[in-house]
Amino acid sequence: MKYAVLTLILSSASISTAQEAVMPDYELALDAVQDGEILPLADILAELNKTHPGEVVEVELEYDFGRRVYEIELITPEGLLIEVDLDAATGKILEVEEDD
Structure with missing residues (x-):
């Protein structure tokens, strides 16, 4: 698979504690992977x-x-430009949309 410009944008909506609020987004994602809450992006x-x-x-990641x-x-x-939404914990495809 070829990768062009790849960006990872994390939603602040997933922040649940004051301690997490001061953590950079990439650290929140890394912690979630290390804690087994979500699958690594490569997988x-x-x-x-x-x-x-x-x-x-x-x-x-939202x-x-x-x-x-x-x-x-x-x-x-x-x-075609498509958007695929996947459950970050299981990898299950939730929705596929064709963008304009």
């Missing part, structure tokens, strides 16, 4: 490539659907 991308191959252009969600935008081999 998510490897699994996503099996069902939705393409060039990743943006990645966001709190949606009552859980942490990786929102991944990619360009398919056919040239």
